[in-house]
Amino acid sequence: MSILVRKQPPVYPVEKLIIPEARLFRLSSGVPVYMIEAGTEEIMRLEFTFRAGQVNENLPLLASTTNMMLTEGSVNYTSEELNRLIDLYGAFLNLSAEKDRAGIVVFFLNKHIEKVLKLCHEIMFCPVFPEDELNSLMKKRLHWFLVNREKVPNIATDQFFESVFGKHHPYGHQLDEHVFEGLNPSLLKEFHSKFYTTDSLAIIVSGKIHEKTTELLNNFFGEITSGKSHFETSGNSLEGETGKKVHISKPGAVQTAVRIGSSTINKRHPDYIGLKILDTVLGGYFGSRLMKNIREEKGYTYGINSCVSSLELSGYKLISTEVNRKNLTKTIDEIYKEIMLLQKYPIDKEEIIVVQNYMSGEMVRMFDGPFALAESFRSAWDFGLDNTYFYRLAEKIKTIDPDEITELARSYYNIDDLYEITVGLK
Amino acid sequence: MINYNRFCLDNGLRILVHEDRSSPLVAMNILYDVGSKDEDPDKTGLAHLFEHLMFGGSLNIPEYDKSLQMVGGENNAFTNNDFTNYYLTIPSHNIETGFWLESDRMLELEFSRKNLDIQKNVVIEEFNQRYLNQPYGDTILKLRPLAYEVHPYRWPTIGMDISHIENTDLDQIRTFFFSHYAPNNAIIAFSGNITPDLALSLSRKWFGPIEKRSLKPREIPVEPEQKAERILTVEKEVPATAIYKVWHIGSRISPDFYTLDLITDLLAGGESGRFYTELVREKKLFSEINAYLTSDIDPGLIFVQGKLMKGIDIQQAEEGITRVIRGVQNGNGIKDEMEKVKNKFESSTVFANTSILNKAINLSFFELLGNPELINSEVEEYRKVNQEMVIEATRKNFVASNCSTLYYKSIREEK
Numbered sequence: 001m002s003i004l005v006r007k008q009p010p011v012y013p014v015e016k017l018i019i020p021e022a023r024l025f026r027l028s029s030g031v032p033v034y035m036i037e038a039g040t041e042e043i044m045r046l047e048f049t050f051r052a053g054q055v056n057e058n059l060p061l062l063a064s065t066t067n068m069m070l071t072e073g074s075v076n077y078t079s080e081e082l083n084r085l086i087d088l089y090g091a092f093l094n095l096s097a098e099k100d101r102a103g104i105v106v107f108f109l110n111k112h113i114e115k116v117l118k119l120c121h122e123i124m125f126c127p128v129f130p131e132d133e134l135n136s137l138m139k140k141r142l143h144w145f146l147v148n149r150e151k152v153p154n155i156a157t158d159q160f161f162e163s164v165f166g167k168h169h170p171y172g173h174q175l176d177e178h179v180f181e182g183l184n185p186s187l188l189k190e191f192h193s194k195f196y197t198t199d200s201l202a203i204i205v206s207g208k209i210h211e212k213t214t215e216l217l218n219n220f221f222g223e224i225t226s227g228k229s230h231f232e233t234s235g236n237s238l239e240g241e242t243g244k245k246v247h248i249s250k251p252g253a254v255q256t257a258v259r260i261g262s263s264t265i266n267k268r269h270p271d272y273i274g275l276k277i278l279d280t281v282l283g284g285y286f287g288s289r290l291m292k293n294i295r296e297e298k299g300y301t302y303g304i305n306s307c308v309s310s311l312e313l314s315g316y317k318l319i320s321t322e323v324n325r326k327n328l329t330k331t332i333d334e335i336y337k338e339i340m341l342l343q344k345y346p347i348d349k350e351e352i353i354v355v356q357n358y359m360s361g362e363m364v365r366m367f368d369g370p371f372a373l374a375e376s377f378r379s380a381w382d383f384g385l386d387n388t389y390f391y392r393l394a395e396k397i398k399t400i401d402p403d404e405i406t407e408l409a410r411s412y413y414n415i416d417d418l419y420e421i422t423v424g425l426k
Numbered sequence: 427m428i429n430y431n432r433f434c435l436d437n438g439l440r441i442l443v444h445e446d447r448s449s450p451l452v453a454m455n456i457l458y459d460v461g462s463k464d465e466d467p468d469k470t471g472l473a474h475l476f477e478h479l480m481f482g483g484s485l486n487i488p489e490y491d492k493s494l495q496m497v498g499g500e501n502n503a504f505t506n507n508d509f510t511n512y513y514l515t516i517p518s519h520n521i522e523t524g525f526w527l528e529s530d531r532m533l534e535l536e537f538s539r540k541n542l543d544i545q546k547n548v549v550i551e552e553f554n555q556r557y558l559n560q561p562y563g564d565t566i567l568k569l570r571p572l573a574y575e576v577h578p579y580r581w582p583t584i585g586m587d588i589s590h591i592e593n594t595d596l597d598q599i600r601t602f603f604f605s606h607y608a609p610n611n612a613i614i615a616f617s618g619n620i621t622p623d624l625a626l627s628l629s630r631k632w633f634g635p636i637e638k639r640s641l642k643p644r645e646i647p648v649e650p651e652q653k654a655e656r657i658l659t660v661e662k663e664v665p666a667t668a669i670y671k672v673w674h675i676g677s678r679i680s681p682d683f684y685t686l687d688l689i690t691d692l693l694a695g696g697e698s699g700r701f702y703t704e705l706v707r708e709k710k711l712f713s714e715i716n717a718y719l720t721s722d723i724d725p726g727l728i729f730v731q732g733k734l735m736k737g738i739d740i741q742q743a744e745e746g747i748t749r750v751i752r753g754v755q756n757g758n759g760i761k762d763e764m765e766k767v768k769n770k771f772e773s774s775t776v777f778a779n780t781s782i783l784n785k786a787i788n789l790s791f792f793e794l795l796g797n798p799e800l801i802n803s804e805v806e807e808y809r810k811v812n813q814e815m816v817i818e819a820t821r822k823n824f825v826a827s828n829c830s831t832l833y834y835k836s837i838r839e840e841k
Contacts, residue, residue, distance in 0.1 A: 004635055006486040006530055009522035011497050015450075040448045041780055043773075071697070080707065083698040088766045090773035109773050136710055139735060143713035146665035147733075150561040252663075254559040255551070287491050299547030302555050322555050354495050361498020364450050364517050369780060 014360035017394045019367050019387045022204075022377055025214060028222040029198045035213070036206040036377060039370040042110040044207035046117075047374060048124060049103040052195035054170045055312060059187065060179040063170075065137065066191045067097035070104065072133040075126040079133050082123065091116050093123075099171055100312040101382070102195075107371075110210045121220040124196060129185040142180040152250055153322060156257035156423040159246055163419045164263050164316055166239045171311065198224050202381075206374040238263070238314055240419070248423040255322040256424030260335055262417050264308060266315035267383040271408065272308075273393045275317075277400055278408045279308045281347060281355055282338065283319055285362075289338045290319065298334070300327040310383060317412070325425040332420065342409040346402035359397045363390070428779060428801050430615075430789060431622040433629070437638045438610025441629050442789045442798055443622040446782055452521045452618040454514050455786035456528050457794060459613075460606035461508040462585075463578040463646055463724065471585020474505040475549050475594060476602055480512065482541035484531035497523045505583050508723045509794060515783055518619035522628055528614070529632035532607060537600055549591050553584050561664040562834060565731075572658050573672050573727055573830045577649035608639035615789040618782040649674070649725060656830040661837045666713065667734045668834040669744055672727040673823050675719065679795055684807045685819040686719055686728060691767040692754060692816070693717040693730070698766070700750050701732070710735055711743045723795070728823065740833060755820045760813050771808045 022034040057063040071086070071093070072079040086093050091108040104124065108116045148154045158174050165172030203221070205213060240263065265272055276284075283290040283306025290304045304321035323331045347355075366376045367390075380389045430444040462473045480503070481490050494501055494514060501514035516524050557563045566582050574580035585591055614633075616625045652674055675686055694701045694717035701715045715732030734743050754760065778784045785801070792800040800807075 004631065006526065006533075008487075008493060008496075009520075009526055011523065012519045014498050014517055015519065038448075039780060040446070041776055043776060043780065080698065080703055083696065084766065087696050087698045087770050090769035092773070092777070107773075107777060109776060136707070139710075140706070140713045143666055143733065143735065147561055150665060152559065254554045285495065287495050295548055296544065299544035300551070302548055302552040322551075322559070324551060324554065354492055357498050358495035358500075361495075361500065361517055364498065365500065365515065368449055368451055368782075371780070 011357070014357070014364060017363055017367070017391065019390060020373065021387060027218050029224055031198050031201050031203060031221060033203040033205060033214070033217060034377065034381070035209055036204070036370065036373050037209050038206060038373050039208050042208055043107065043370075044110055044113065044205065044209060044213075045105065045107050045371055045374055046120070047103065047105045047204040047378065048120065049101050049202050049204070049378070050196050051100070051200040052102040052191070053098050053100040055100050056195055057170055057191070059182060060173060060175055061141070061183060062187060062191050063102055064097040065134070065141075065183055066188045066196075067095050067102045068137060069129050069134060069188055070095060070123050070127050072137065073128050073130040074122045075128060076122060079130070082119070085115075085119055089115050089119070091119075110208065113210045113212065114216060117216050117220050125224060127192060129188045129192070131185050134183065134185055134188070138180050138183065142177065145175060145177070145180070152253050152255065152257035152423040153320070155248055155250065156259045156421050157320070159248060159421045159423065160259040160261065160318065160419065163241045163243070163246055163421060164261070165314065166237075166241060169238050171238065171314070204374050204378060204381075206370040206377075208370075244416075244418070245420045246422075247426055248421075249426070250424045253424035254324075256325050256328050256422055256426070257320075257322050258328070258332060258335075259318060259320055259421040260332070260418055261306075261316060261318035262419055264315045264317045264412055266310035267380070267385060267389065271412070272310070272315075273396045274400065274404060274408050275308055275412055276393065277355065277359065277397060278342070278405050278412070279306055279317065280359055281351070281405065282306050282342060285355075285358055287354060287358070289342070290335065293338060294321070294331055294334055298327075298330075300324070300331050312382070328422065328426065336415055339409065339413050339415060343406060343413065346406050348402075352400070352402055352405075356397050356400075360394070363394055363397070366390075428785060430798065430801075432793075432798060433626050435609065435629060435634055437634065437636060438608075439629070439633050439636075440613045440793060441625065442613070442615040442793055443620065443625040444615070444617040444785055444789060445621055446618050446785070449618045449782050450518060451515050451782060452518045452524070452616055452620045453782040453786040454516070454521070454524045454528065455615045455617075455783070455790045456512045457613045457615075457790040458510045458607055459611045459794060460510055461506055462581065462583040463507050464606065464642070464644065465578065465581075467578070467581070467586075469590055469594070469598065470581045470587070471549070471583075471591045472594060472598065472602055473510055474583050474585070475545065475591055476599065477503050477505045477510050477512075478545040478549060479535065479541060479599060480531055482538060482545065483536040485534040485536065487527060487530050488536070490527060490531065493523065494527060499524065507579055507583060509791075511787065511790070513783060513787060515618075521620060525628045525632040529636065532609065532612065532633065533636050535603055537596055537603075539596055542594070542596060542599060546591055546594065549584070550588055553588055553591070557584060561662075562668060565668075565670060565832065565834065568658060568660060569670055569672060569830065569832050572656050572832065573674070574649055576647040577724065578646060579649075579722060579724065579726075604639060605642035608641060609633055609636050610638045611641055613790045613793045615786040615793070617786040617789065646724065652828050652830075655826045657833070658831070659833040659835060661835045663838055664834065664836045665838060666736065667740055667836045669732055669734070669740065669747070670832040670834065671730045671747065672830050673825075673828050675726055675728055675823055677725050678721060678723045680725075682815070682819045683719075684804075685811045685815045686823065688764075688767055688771070688808060688811045689754060689816055689820055690717040690719055690728060691771065692760065692763055693750065695767050695770060700753065701730075701747070704750055705732070705743075705746045709746055711738050711746045715747075740835070744831075751820065751824050755817060755824065757813060757817045760816055764811075764813065764816075768809055772805050775805050
């Protein structure tokens with residue numbers, strides 16, 4: 001037998017990305033339904049998403065509380081019954097209220113489809129917001145808030161959004177203990193009737209789609225009529241705070257949390273896909289510049305990463321880490337150093353190939369299976385984009401030029417524009 | 427139904443393959459049968475530190491991560507009390523790189539001092555981040571030594587003390603590698619776009635030449651039966667008082683494991699669980715409360731943990747827990763709830779198995795338990811549990827003398 005030579009087997013480029021298209025149909029009420037057929041198991045994922053996010057609220061916590069109260073009592077069931085039924089049908093129901101949108105995502109075995117859809121209708125369109133349940137929810141939320149306020153990463157992230165988007169805008173406002181007493185059932189009812197409407201609803205269906213899905217969706221959601229949504233946003237403009245450096249002291253903290261970043265373009269901007277690639281080089285994967293330098297070469301931290309993210313009205317880029325205070329200054333200096341290196345020198349051939357190949361693999365993972373497909377679909381759909389966005393991204397990953405990355409680093413990472421938040425000991 | 431093939435190479439390496447053509451990827455999972463229970467009491471945290479070192483370069487490959495990223499792959503790893511687990515997903519046409527990477531680090535690591543020093547720091551920061559820098563983060567550091575007197579489950583995977591990590595030297599690392607990392611101490615499972623034939627031939631090519639090693643025999647002291655209730659109180663500046671209670675149970679393969687699993691689901695399976703319904707929703711004693719099994723391979727624990735609402739007396743809260751458990755012991759209304767938790771278990775299993783990675787991890791774990799077929803039969807085992815079994819297991823396990831309690835009292839000054 002010949003001796004094995006232990007060198008890397010041939011590396012094949014990722015095959016051409018093929019993303020299953022979502023099929024659109026409309027309920028008789030006009031609600032768009034996007035159907036993505038995928039997977040081998042008899043299961044489905046349904047997402048109901050409304051324009052009912054934080055950006056629509058004029059009081060702190062209103063959007064998230066309205067969303068969380070959907071399963072706390074309806075016209076026909078108490079909160080206890082609703083929760084028992086969800087479990088009895090073996091369904092997983094996630095409530096979510098994000099900055100721009102809110103809704104529910106439900107996962108279930110196809111055999112339970114009819115019962116699950118009926119229940120979803122009850123939850124989304126017949127909530128009664130009982131006062132007792134609201135009071136205990138607010139007490140619990142206050143507890144969770146107090147626990148989270150002990151964690152330096154949470155404090156730092158909250159402060160980052162305030163600094164970047166302004167303390168009066170729903171993207172940026174921070175909570176304090178008093179806001180947990182400011183809500184009552186009629187405020188929630190009003191928010192619900194304004195924003196949980198059919199003209200603000202979209203449905204995303206994925207999985208091995210049950211043959212009766214269209215018929216059942218029409219039965220349960222085809223006839224609903226509701227008033228037009230009033231899409232007023234809070235009226236406050238997005239405006240970053242003036243102080244770029246904020247330190248919040250947290251005596252006794254074992255590590256100091258660091259958040260560095262600023263607002264930026266979102267997915268609608270043509271440069272965004274290039275920025276995604278730049279971000280990956282900087283801190284977006286395990287082999288990134290920040291991770292290599294600050295964790296793998298210096299051992300200052302358990303983890304450091306960066307991200308760029310899109311919002312309806314803006315976008316942001318953010319570098320996050322937690323470090324021992326004795327390495328705090330050195331860490332921050334290294335972060336800026338890495339940004340400047342990207343602005344100064346084009347990245348070399350070998351590194352760009354690693355990033356290209358890593359990101360191409362990541363794109364395969366983004367469309368692997370019914371759940372990933374639905375999430376990726378929504379991440380583009382939210383911005384009025386479709387699969388051409390992903391094809392453009394895939395193409396850019398293959399063809400990006402080192403000078404283009406340098407150029408993007410110069411245009412989008414002006415160090416003087418970056419906010420620097422530290423929480424813990426200095 | 428998850429179909430799989432099982433092979434064993436001459437050097438003792440076990441291989442399981444589940445082909446799933448619906449995915450463009452292959453998940454590869456490598457489990458080494460070594461965990462923190464295999465450590466010396468004065469050198470704890472070594473198994474987990476070692477997991478970090480596995481990424482620092484091997485005999486022929488200086489940079490593991492870079493080589494994997496080069497083929498569009500992604501990876502991670504975790505260590506627990508029982509085993510150390512490495513996993514990666516790769517676009518299927520590049521899967522051979524996975525074999526190259528994993529066989530090289532099974533063959534031999536680079537053992538660099540610089541890498542050891544850096545990863546010690548990284549692990550110390552991990553210790554700080556997870557266990558010290560957040561409220562209640564040190565709970566596990568206090569509870570394990572309370573519940574276990576002699577079994578190595580008495581220390582957490584991160585280690586008993588930071589000094590153990592600081593004092594690790596290269597010789598210990600080398601010895602650890604050759605006494606635990608070996609084909610005859612590993613299980614590899616593949617799931618996704620790969621045929622059993624290809625998986626076997628590539629395994630033979632890359633792992634076949636690695637010789638069997640003589641392993642350090644496992645000599646783990648048996649935890650004696652707990653005879654009396656144990657209580658520990660700590661006072662800390664945390665926002666709310668918390669209670670943690672643990673009871674000893676049997677091993678992962680003991681016959682009542684599924685019964686106990688079902689009991690924790692009755693108690694705390696989601697918002698319709700008994701704890702939530704009675705103690706959060708109705709009596710408003712807790713802001714959150716949970717129950718679960720540790721799923722350790724050796725005899726493990728049932729955990730019940732809850733955070734109290736403001737102004738609630740700790741004794742009153744604890745009586746609430748006892749009352750709910752007594753309700754199950756008396757069999758009150760259990761029958762109606764059984765169907766619910768069984769349906770939920772079935773769907774969680776089906777959902778977990780939609781991921782090729784989960785399937786690969788589960789196949790390896792069940793092979794470690796000695797029965798890979800559990801990947802298909804667990805739902806049936808769980809469905810078999812009946813009311814009598816629930817009552818019997820609750821009465822047997824939830825007894826005061828078998829219990830350790832940690833009162834985590836808030837000494838925050840009221841505003």
